[in-house]
Amino acid sequence: MSVTQHAERPAVSDPSHSSTTGYQVIRRTGSVTAFDPAKIKAALTKAFLAAEGETASGSHRVHDSVDGLTEQVVSVLHRRAAPGHTLQIEDIQDQVELALMRSEHHKVARAYVLYREDRARERAKADARKKKKPSDTPQLSVTQPDGRKTPLDFDRLSTVIKEACGTLADVSPDPIMAETRRNLYDGVTLGELALAPIMAARTLIEREPNYAFVSARLLLDKLRTEALGFVSGRPEQATQAEMQDRYATYFPAALKAGIEAGLIDAELAKFDLKKITAAIKPDRDLNFQYLGLQTLYDRYFLHVKGSRFELPQAFFMRVAMGLAIREIDREVKAIEFYNQLSTFVFMASTPTLFNAGTCRPQLSSCFLTTVPDDLDGIFKSVKDNALLAKYSGGLGNDWTPVRGLGAHIKGTNGESQGVVPFLKVANDTAIAVNQGGKRKGAVCAYLETWHIDIEEFLDLRKNTGDDRRRTHDMNTANWVPDLFMERVMADGPWTLFSPDDAPHLHDLYGPAFKTAYETYEARANSGQIRNFKTVRAVDLWRRMLTMLFETGHPWITFKDPCNIRSPQGHRGVVHSSNLCTEITLNTSHDEVAVCNLGSVNLAAHVTKNGLDHDKLAQTVKTAMRMLDNVIDINFYTIPEARFSNLRHRPVGLGLMGFQDALQIMKIAYASDAAIAFADESMEAISFHAISASVDLASERGRYESFDGSLWSRGILPIDSLDLLAETRAEFDVDRTTRLDWEPLRERVKTIGMRNSNTMAIAPTATISNICGVSQSIEPAYRNLFVKSNMSGDFTVVNAALVADLKERGLWDDVMISDLKYYDGSVGQIDRIPDEVKTLYATAFELDSSWLIEAASRRQKWLDQAQSLNLYIANPSGKKLNDLYRLAWLRGLKTTYYLRSSAATHVEKSTLKGTDGRLNAVANATVASAPTPSTQTASPVPSPLPSPNQTSSRPSAVIDTAPAVDPIVGGEVWGKACSIDDPECEACQ
Template identity: 30%
Template sequence: AAMFSFYDDYYKGENKDKLEISKSERLKYIKRTYDMLSKHEVTFATPRIANSMTIKAQLASCILNTPDDDTWSLNQTDGNMALYSKFSGGIAYDASYIRASGSTIQTNRGRSDGPIPFIKRVEQTISSFNQGGVRKGACVITFPWWHLDVLDLIMLKDAGGTEDTRARKLVYSIRISNIFRERVNKDEYITLFDPKETPLLNEEYGEKFNVAYMYYESKSSIRKKKIKAKDLLFQILKVRQETGNLYLTFVDNINEQNMVNRFVGASNLCQEIVIPSYPSKLIKEKYIINEEGEYEIIQRKKSGEIGICNLVSVNLMAWINFTPEKKKSFCYTLLRGCDNIIDTQFYPVKEGEIANKKNRPIGIGVINYANLLASNKLKYTDKDALEFTNKVFDDLYYHIYEASNILAKERGAYKTFNESKWKEGLTPFHISLLNNEKNILNVSTYKEKWDKLAEKIKINGVRFSFHGAIAPTATSGKSISATESIEPVVDLFFVEEGIQTLPSLVPNIKKNRDYYQRCWTIPAKTIIELAAVRQRYIDQSQSLNLYYVKPDSAKELWNDIQYAMDLGLKTLYYMKTPKSNFELEEVCESCT
């Protein structure tokens, strides 16, 4: 209804003669979308399904917030998150700008307590503004490895400590740079800083970050602390192993493979979204007395951006059987619907509306990957699984970017297209680190096809700044009896406990029993390699879990993390270990 209202308003006046044609055309695409859903060819993320028929239809899945280091911005961001949590968004909060504990506060000559009190306030906000009572609010906090309070920040979810020093209801991600990796491997010291005194560290990446970092190390007038790089790494790995949490955000990989040429320092709640987020700045606030004699407060602010993304997942078991013509029409219909939603959905906060309508990011991922491999008589560990994955994801994302190019011809490119790598004649395929590392996985390259598409995009643009992101699909996958996202199966039969307790049986078990591999039997390096092949074509990231029965050592975990960095992965999600020996035992099929 909201969609029709928007376009009916648009077609008033000089465009009135187009109204009936437009309604007819829209109904055609509405029916196509219904068919795609009813045939389980695609699934929409939970907020889009749950909120579509509400009065204020907030349909975005992922909300990325970055507060500045001042009282107004911190309070403003807290309020923004409350609104989005109320309307079912998964929240991300980048704490990288918040000054360290002990830092001076000029306005009252006091001392800051650092980011932890503000993070604890976020915890209370998210708990208070749950998602309409349907499910609990959730939030990830991101912070950089060089923050002066990093040793306290990585312990926020730890079981020990006092309530004042923990915020266990949240999840956490640490931003990792290549220079940290280098110093670990050389067994050198690193220097921790107060973000208030080192602003360039939140604006640069790669070699420019290294130069800024070493400049601040040499500067005697600022507060800093030296520790062994390995000591920090050990604490990171310890927390990651004990809690499963403490996600990893590879900031250099994100920005070196970033299509929009704007710094991205954090990811979202599930670590698949990597889009810009910037704080607003207060310019002036004053009060006036209106004509009725009432007092009004007028506030002027320079708008920042709240990163917003709508998620969709393509059922690979359906995609693999589409004809070339169906693939084109399918992607066009899917992206057309995503485009309309950006214009018609409800925005609780203006910074979110501004960013979403200006940049138009979406996140198209996949579902049923484990089923697809098994149905093609492939195991995760089979050598041929790499090449098979390469061909499927090459094909899928080529059609997605092609459809975006067609929409750009019809409706115009997104507003900041000319500032992007798209405008330079590049695609995610062209800037993939996997390609730059001389294709070390030795999978096929269809460069000519991508070069031709890049030229078309250079001329006519793309409709969206970002297109691809592989989300977890824990709920939507079960709704169509599909395997979750890109995940291997935990078991052939299992009971999932959440809002509802659901027994699940892997699809096509009779036919594919011999080809399903349980997650505990697949080496982390195999999962990383398959992810790297997919990342070659994705302009955002993937919710990627790594599984370990019992890691041999911290060195094993660190080697896997470095391998992920080498192959161009942008983020790592949970590290999972079995809760008990029972999880390692395969369920008897006779008993299921």
């Protein structure tokens, strides 16, 4: 029997066969039957026989291949749908096809795909003949929640799909309606009916980005039915057009429902709801893309037992009212805040969106703590972690004070087991407290490089060794003093101490740290300190870089610039950063640092001609007011956090959409123009943020600990570069300014600041999805890929690239195929012009030194830090040495993840079979075409130029390559952080 006779059979289950999967399959006729994995195995076996001949009969190779392929397909289906869900024949066939191609069974795959295409043409012809005859298709029914069956209203379904397409360019309701009909069956449930058009539209996103808006609008119809029915207590539906009038009655009812459910603060009902409701703009619901709205639906909208009762504009207004709850003219301010949030020019952080206006308004993003060196203090810190994480806080713990392995314990006259066992407890606590299932609890542990446990600390994320001394879920970071970097460059010794023997090092930095450190070294050499270890600084540096190769941890952060440039050096020490390395605030035994975050959407403030300074100034002014309000409204779970936050009032205004802004202006990321724009845009944000804080100080009063700060001395972030330069022999940072800073400097000194800190660039991984822009300051990951997070898998395509290709007449099925084949990279697609390739180069195609140069220009304006990811497609010890030395030389305070290429790729199967990999299969002569590996980086074109070598590279490098390269074969490198890892919620 031929392969073509069996190629379709995996999807069509024989009812006589029992199924253990719990799935059902919808036949093309609309009937439903049980899914039987054995059919896939049988058809694959016969397909191999047909393709390879009788010599394959009984072959262990074929038997093993079929078993493996069947397991792959079933595993994917298990992951994508819960038991009891229905599957489509085409979906199962897509997975079979994909499994064949990924496993390099080209001959079988080619025959399989060609047969599918032939069968599709035959069905199309048959359908065309049927259309000429009077339709005798029976009316389908819908199963209601109470079990009743009612006729399916195709007219309403058609209306909703047409409305979702609206005036969007290059979309059509016809393919959505056709695919939706194909997915329906007699007795379909209401939930399945609502989901069918969404899923139909989703499949078209890779072909036309505007279908991302269509999918969101179809999801919105599902949400409207859910929310309206909940607040009214009876089944209700409404189109988007009808919601223009419905919001006036819906919004007060939704507030009431939330208050009665104990979810919304009753104070919100005391607003002038007539005025508030009149300001709501229902048409802004249409600005969402599918990924953004699905994320809100899954994780942000308030619900009772899973039933959402918040529509998007109600959600934004609830958050805005929560932030304005203590304003004097709170309706006016709530509307002002709403207009920023709902138009995506600024977005508050995830905890603020989760909890503003609720009965537990924990709105702060980040908490930094110092763990003391006693048992009571250690376990109080672990308890504090749990309380802070409960309401969506990200945590940074300074563990340096805890005595190291072998240190004397006076109370028991024994020896300490060091810091690692306690880190294991903190790791497990973070997993246990998962923020109500909204996202994983997340914590980062920091340890200074001189701590005697630093070598064990480096190994915490390894997958080998004693698992009791591993923390597989906790992030880790090195807190590196400048003296260590100097010793590395001089190839000098480095001494490790237990903090109980060297107690002053924890609170010192700069020249004072150097003096104390050398004093402790002298004591160790003279025998006054016994628990110490001397290593070669270069060897420890190599090991730090090796762990970055192997595990992506610990991150490398720099103690001295964080402290020397801190505005609050007069009131304490910065002992660590936070979960995402952008916060640099003081901590102590009685102060837990708190930071309140939000991000400006830079893409909404540029045109093709450049930055709109006036619009940016207004956005920043309003955003800073929102962030300052968080401090007073906030629900504090521990008193140390409240004490610190009210005393210093730090906030962290950041940005997102940097890559989008560049592409709007047609500026390549790897260019001097991009570095200049990073400088210009951050200077403007810095100027307006500081000015807004001065305005708030004039209105509300300066923060309590202002006197003695750098601010009070007229030293702004740009000026504090001089302080850092005074302590370093090597320091190379651009000092260019564009704006008139002197008048603002005088205002800061005479009026004061409302906030001790004003800026920090967070990762924005989730809120940028909500706004539909690129994450933070990141370069584009890929131009076409499947993003995975807690809400599922989402096709992401670069709409700007598609628009440029359309303009050149290059956007077609072949281009989609090529993009998928090259995993979202345009670098090797010959017919794309070079200027387009340069503009849309992806993260792994850029020399990461460009990222550091741009970050350096931002860092000079920031009073805190930035979450800076670095990308290397073909890493080596030398490359990493150069990169992290450059980061230190350019004055960066912190770095974040070291990104490897993901182990998953674009799914290379579509409704039209335009798979890139298939093109290589079908043309066997192109055997030399590169095939992206699932373990290593995607193929990249010749490297883009790196920044000016004379100014952006260190004058000398150290050969840090280990004797055994830790990334040979890519096996270990695959364990490093992947940007689309669905389990990684640290920066969501």
